[in-house]
Amino acid sequence: MSLTPRFVDEMRTIVGKDAVVVSVEGRMTYECDMHTFYKGAPDVVVLPTRTEQVRAIVQACRRANTPIVPRGSGTGLIGGAMAPQGGVMVSMNRMASILEIDYGNRCATVQPGLINLWLTNAVRERGWFFAPDPSSQMVSSIGGNVSTNAGGPHCLKYGITTNHVLGLELVTGRGEVVRVGGKTLDRPGYDLTGVAVGSEGTFALVTAITVRLTHAPEAVKTVLAAFRTVIEASQVVSAAIAAGMTPAAMEMLDEAIIRAINAGTGAGYPEGAGAVLLIELDGPRAEVEVQGERAAAICREHGALSVSVARDEAERALLWKGRKEAAGAVGRLTASYLLQDAVVPRSKLPHIMREIVAIGERYGLLIANVFHAGDGNLHPMICYDDTRPDELEKAKEANEELLRACIALGGSVTGEHGMGMDKAKNLPLQYADADLNFMFRIRGVFDPARLMNPGKLLPTHPACGEGFRPQRPRLPEGTWV
Amino acid sequence: MSVTARTLGGALIAIVGAGGASDDAAACAAAAIDGRRPQWVVRPRTLDELARVVAIAHDEGLAVVPRGAGHALALGSPPACVDVVLDLCGLDAIVEYNPDDLTVTVQAGVTAGALAAVLHDRRQTLPLDPPGWGSRTLGGIAATAAGGPLRLRYGTMRDLLLGVRFVQADGVVTWGGARVVKSVTGYDVPKLLVGALGTLGILGELTLRLHPLPEAEATCLLPLRSTEIAQDVVARLVDSPLQPSRCELLDAAALAACGLPAAAVGLVVSLGSVEGAVRAQQAMVVAEATRVRARAETMGPGFWRTYDRVLAESGPTVLRLATLATRLAATLDEVRASLGGDAGVTITGCAPLGLLRVALRQDEPAVLAKAIERLRAFVDESDGSVVVERGSTALRTSLDPWGPVPAGPLALMRALKQEFDPRGTLNPGRFVGGL
Numbered sequence: 081m082s083l084t085p086r087f088v089d090e091m092r093t094i095v096g097k098d099a100v101v102v103s104v105e106g107r108m109t110y111e112c113d114m115h116t117f118y119k120g121a122p123d124v125v126v127l128p129t130r131t132e133q134v135r136a137i138v139q140a141c142r143r144a145n146t147p148i149v150p151r152g153s154g155t156g157l158i159g160g161a162m163a164p165q166g167g168v169m170v171s172m173n174r175m176a177s178i179l180e181i182d183y184g185n186r187c188a189t190v191q192p193g194l195i196n197l198w199l200t201n202a203v204r205e206r207g208w209f210f211a212p213d214p215s216s217q218m219v220s221s222i223g224g225n226v227s228t229n230a231g232g233p234h235c236l237k238y239g240i241t242t243n244h245v246l247g248l249e250l251v252t253g254r255g256e257v258v259r260v261g262g263k264t265l266d267r268p269g270y271d272l273t274g275v276a277v278g279s280e281g282t283f284a285l286v287t288a289i290t291v292r293l294t295h296a297p298e299a300v301k302t303v304l305a306a307f308r309t310v311i312e313a314s315q316v317v318s319a320a321i322a323a324g325m326t327p328a329a330m331e332m333l334d335e336a337i338i339r340a341i342n343a344g345t346g347a348g349y350p351e352g353a354g355a356v357l358l359i360e361l362d363g364p365r366a367e368v369e370v371q372g373e374r375a376a377a378i379c380r381e382h383g384a385l386s387v388s389v390a391r392d393e394a395e396r397a398l399l400w401k402g403r404k405e406a407a408g409a410v411g412r413l414t415a416s417y418l419l420q421d422a423v424v425p426r427s428k429l430p431h432i433m434r435e436i437v438a439i440g441e442r443y444g445l446l447i448a449n450v451f452h453a454g455d456g457n458l459h460p461m462i463c464y465d466d467t468r469p470d471e472l473e474k475a476k477e478a479n480e481e482l483l484r485a486c487i488a489l490g491g492s493v494t495g496e497h498g499m500g501m502d503k504a505k506n507l508p509l510q511y512a513d514a515d516l517n518f519m520f521r522i523r524g525v526f527d528p529a530r531l532m533n534p535g536k537l538l539p540t541h542p543a544c545g546e547g548f549r550p551q552r553p554r555l556p557e558g559t560w561v
Numbered sequence: 562m563s564v565t566a567r568t569l570g571g572a573l574i575a576i577v578g579a580g581g582a583s584d585d586a587a588a589c590a591a592a593a594i595d596g597r598r599p600q601w602v603v604r605p606r607t608l609d610e611l612a613r614v615v616a617i618a619h620d621e622g623l624a625v626v627p628r629g630a631g632h633a634l635a636l637g638s639p640p641a642c643v644d645v646v647l648d649l650c651g652l653d654a655i656v657e658y659n660p661d662d663l664t665v666t667v668q669a670g671v672t673a674g675a676l677a678a679v680l681h682d683r684r685q686t687l688p689l690d691p692p693g694w695g696s697r698t699l700g701g702i703a704a705t706a707a708g709g710p711l712r713l714r715y716g717t718m719r720d721l722l723l724g725v726r727f728v729q730a731d732g733v734v735t736w737g738g739a740r741v742v743k744s745v746t747g748y749d750v751p752k753l754l755v756g757a758l759g760t761l762g763i764l765g766e767l768t769l770r771l772h773p774l775p776e777a778e779a780t781c782l783l784p785l786r787s788t789e790i791a792q793d794v795v796a797r798l799v800d801s802p803l804q805p806s807r808c809e810l811l812d813a814a815a816l817a818a819c820g821l822p823a824a825a826v827g828l829v830v831s832l833g834s835v836e837g838a839v840r841a842q843q844a845m846v847v848a849e850a851t852r853v854r855a856r857a858e859t860m861g862p863g864f865w866r867t868y869d870r871v872l873a874e875s876g877p878t879v880l881r882l883a884t885l886a887t888r889l890a891a892t893l894d895e896v897r898a899s900l901g902g903d904a905g906v907t908i909t910g911c912a913p914l915g916l917l918r919v920a921l922r923q924d925e926p927a928v929l930a931k932a933i934e935r936l937r938a939f940v941d942e943s944d945g946s947v948v949v950e951r952g953s954t955a956l957r958t959s960l961d962p963w964g965p966v967p968a969g970p971l972a973l974m975r976a977l978k979q980e981f982d983p984r985g986t987l988n989p990g991r992f993v994g995g996l
Binding site for chain 2: 183206228231239243256260265267269270271277297319322358365366368370390423425427435452493496498503515521525538551552553554555556
């Protein structure tokens, strides 16, 4: 669709001339997030600086029946911050301030465009941090993290974004500014904050966020163990959880990733290792000491080839180096890959890793794995050669099969990346018609006109999604009065 | 095989069996809520039975009031209508326990105590301890979002509920969330149902995140001279790497009720970890006490049981106050000023989170209503709230037990209720804004 000059003028009136992008080149910058498969440039990009402007934008879009797509840093991995149906993209880059830091009440209020790490940087000296730590935290925005309910390595202990959001200022699809939750807990009424986190802009834009701050632990200990196979390493995960350990993070790298990393700058992982498990413990010093030793012992009992424990911050950084470089190192293995984010019960990790190997062999594709093992959140990267015909199709099929295998084990489609355009179609794998119908109706309450980020999160359906028919229970026959 | 029924009673009995549905006068009188007697008390044994009963009630235009162990029946406004009381205690199966994943799936009628007994063998715990938790059902704890001292470390049901199977107003069985510890697939439906008092759907089955039991635990009491000192100590504990499992404030009356030495106010702090870490952290707490010239006392392992009993038995009126940790002392002063200095007030609460629980022997509605309105005006400055967690029918009729909800969020809540329960089948009238 294309917008009328009058509508564009209206946008300029709301946010100012220098905050509206209409040129083709300008709009191209916004055509996709990090999942570059899905492209769709908006008709116009606006960069508001105040909540009031966001409300005016939404109201104008409602009058013009125009889709509204929010965007933070555009680092999502799901085809979320892009505009498949055109319309107005609301970039939050100019709403990026810290509004308040309140140490006494352990919270901060920020604007959605604020970069995740900047908040931690602002409070670190006083001994605090913002716990959600997606790998993109140096560039991703907190608004984006809220939108996708982002996770990260340390959410194994600290929980994902939703566990750290106390309140939100929303501009709903109804064009109203609504403040939900806040600094005080237990507000009477439905938990609107809870349902808005992770809703991917499909019913409201977030214009301010009150987050919980976490005090830095007294001590941190990092253990790195190499194993012959990823199956052996997977068994350690369940063993550690069953032994009552609560690591801050438990990350796994498989043989393909190790090879890629060693070929680059080199994190010095043992040659011949089929898997590396990185375990981080944090908390009171004495606890971390004991748990660190136990983690190392469990690794040895499970046949670890080597176990290293970082003695200081420099060594800790070195152990994490490879993990942090993993995503980039994949480029040495393949030019193109499909990235998955499914979750399995962690006790099923050995099972699913075997399955992944089998699927890779069946399709003749390399599947590389670097993932959050502690909570069973897989990130298989299905590598393919896009110069070869059919290979992408094969990769898609392998991807689908893998996803189904995870769900069959009682798992989940996505653990932290979110749905976007990429996974919306997979929602029915995990939910029945009644469940989907419930979600569609939630959306309808916040955004009756269905203009907010259309085509994301929820699958498209012949009857606009409302066609999912819930099954009512069977009732005794007959009539009664 | 289809069943033919010509009366509502026949239909209910066809679903739950003769023993599961009663219109007996005594049974209905015993199940009355705020004096309103139901026509039927129905006790489903399976989720399917639950769904079918709700579907019939919906079609017949009857109001359904779910109940678990009955701990929170004096929470919320008196119901607008009570036709069927749904006793969910018959849904008492532990469906699946996966100790290696630290997850469990239970039916809503399982009590927290029954689950704890099973988990204890594997040294695991569901760290939810609202007053009287042992005999409360998990469905009830979820529906009321009830929390206890352990929420300081582990959060509330909101943080521990991974997935939920519930029955919508028209009887449709619906699932939200996941069975794994991490999932962002679709909307976070479980969040919408926690604390919703069954007004959007009746909880049937919960999948929960568990935690390992700490290997060692120590609890100490810091008797303090004033609430200002207590607030200062709380601020210093919060701004430290200490990871207390609990940090409860007890006023003089609460200290006395728990049989503890007299003081103006006490803080009871517990630490859970491995042995060495517990000792080291305890030393830090003791040092903090010394700094304010107080003498920390080590408490026996039975203290939290005593505390739980004292809280569970308090009343007849209980208020739940949410304010800011930094306004604790001022709020305590205001509570005393509003409710009068007489000995009928007992205050406890999770101090670092700014949460207070005020138990009153007083139940004179007119006096209480005035005091509550004054307190609400006070906490409103910090966007706080005062909810009547337990109170007489007269009190909860004379004022809104939930207090005001701002117009913006309330409009959305109304719209949600209208969408999911337009006929007012589910627990009508008891929730915020008369929902």
